[in-house]
Amino acid sequence: MKIVLPGGSGQVGQVLARAFIAGGHDVVVLSRSPQVAAGRVVSWDGRGAGAWTREIDGADVVVNLAGRSVNTRYTAENLREMLDSRVASTRAVGAAIAEASRPPRAWLQMSTATIYADRVDAPNDEATGILGGGEPGVPEYWGFSVKIAREWEQAQETADTPRTRKVALRAAMVMSPDRGGIFDVMLSLVRRGLGGPAAGGRQFVSWIHDSDFVRALNFLIEREDLTGPVNLASPNPLPYRDFMRAFREAWGIRIGLPATKWMLEIGAFFMRTDTELVLKSRRVVPGRLLASGFAFDFPEWPAAARDLVSRWRVR
Numbered sequence: 458m459k460i461v462l463p464g465g466s467g468q469v470g471q472v473l474a475r476a477f478i479a480g481g482h483d484v485v486v487l488s489r490s491p492q493v494a495a496g497r498v499v500s501w502d503g504r505g506a507g508a509w510t511r512e513i514d515g516a517d518v519v520v521n522l523a524g525r526s527v528n529t530r531y532t533a534e535n536l537r538e539m540l541d542s543r544v545a546s547t548r549a550v551g552a553a554i555a556e557a558s559r560p561p562r563a564w565l566q567m568s569t570a571t572i573y574a575d576r577v578d579a580p581n582d583e584a585t586g587i588l589g590g591g592e593p594g595v596p597e598y599w600g601f602s603v604k605i606a607r608e609w610e611q612a613q614e615t616a617d618t619p620r621t622r623k624v625a626l627r628a629a630m631v632m633s634p635d636r637g638g639i640f641d642v643m644l645s646l647v648r649r650g651l652g653g654p655a656a657g658g659r660q661f662v663s664w665i666h667d668s669d670f671v672r673a674l675n676f677l678i679e680r681e682d683l684t685g686p687v688n689l690a691s692p693n694p695l696p697y698r699d700f701m702r703a704f705r706e707a708w709g710i711r712i713g714l715p716a717t718k719w720m721l722e723i724g725a726f727f728m729r730t731d732t733e734l735v736l737k738s739r740r741v742v743p744g745r746l747l748a749s750g751f752a753f754d755f756p757e758w759p760a761a762a763r764d765l766v767s768r769w770r771v772r
Contacts, residue, residue, distance in 0.1 A: 506553065573739065583686050634667075654701065
C-alpha cells in the first residue's frame with residue numbers, strides 16, 4: 458500500500474513510518490522538515506494546497522498526525538496555535554482528498570483522549586463516555602484543550618469525502634522508547650528519583666504501548682466497517698500513583714518522591730510545559746476496538762513498562 462503521513466516527522470509519526478516500511482509499504486511523510494529518518498519526505502506547510510496533494514491522489518491510506526506539540530506552556534497564543542495547526546492541516550488534507558481523482562480508501566485522523574471529561578469515577582468509552590469542558594473543580598483553561606479536540610474532529614467530519622472512510626483516533630499517550638517521547642520524559646523523572654505520586658496521584662493515566670498502537674492502526678485500516686471516533690488506549694488505565702509505582706519497579710528503583718501541585722507548577726514552568734498533562738484524569742478505554750475483536754499484546758502497564766524499559770536500555 459501507499460500510505461501518506463501528514464505530520465509524520467514527529468515521534469508517533471516515526472513509530473508508524475518505521476512499522477509501515479517494515480511491512481513493505483510505500484510511506485510518504487509530509488513535513489516542513491527535510492530531516493526525517495523514516496519515509497520519503499515531501500514538503501508541505503500544513504495549510505494550503507501544493508505539490509504534496511499529488512501524493513494524496515492515488516494513495517491507499519492517509520494517516521494525518523499534523524499539529525503543534527502539546528508539550529508547551531498553555532499560554533493563550535500557544536493554545537491558539539495548537540488549535541489552528543490542527544484544524545488547518547485537517548482541512549487541507551480533506552480538501553486534497555475531495556479533489557483527488559483516485560482518493561484514498563481510508564483517512565485516519567489523529568485526535569486525542571483529552572476530549573473526555575476529567576473523572577475518576579468511571580471509564581470513558583466511545584458510547585457512554587462524557588466529553589469534557591466545564592467540569593467543576595478544574596482550571597477553566599482546561600476546557601480549551603477539549604475545544605481543540607472537538608474542532609479537530611469536526612474538521613474531519615465535515616470534509617466532503619464521500620469515497621473515503623473516515624476514522625478519528627482518540628489516542629492516549631503512545632509509549633515508545635524513542636528519545637524525546639513521553640515515555641522517555643517520564644523515565645527521566647523515574648531515573649532521578651522523582652517518579653512518585655503527583656498531587657496525590659488519584660488521577661488516571663491512559664496509555665498505549667507503541668506496538669499495540671501500530672497494530673490497532675493496521676486493524677482499523679483493514680476493517681472497512683469501522684468509522685468515526687475510536688479510542689486508542691489500553692483497556693486498563695490506572696491511577697497515576699500506581700502507574701508510577703510500576704514504572705519504578707520496571708526500572709529497578711524504589712524511591713519516588715511525591716510532588717504537590719505547587720511543585721508541579723514550578724517544574725512545568727522550567728520545563729516549558731503545562732500541569733494539565735499530568736493532573737487531568739484521563740480514564741479512557743477502547744470500547745470499539747475490543748467489541749470489534751482487537752486483542753492487545755500489552756493490556757497491562759507493568760508488563761508494558763518492563764518491555765519499554767528493556768528496549769530503552771538497548772537504544
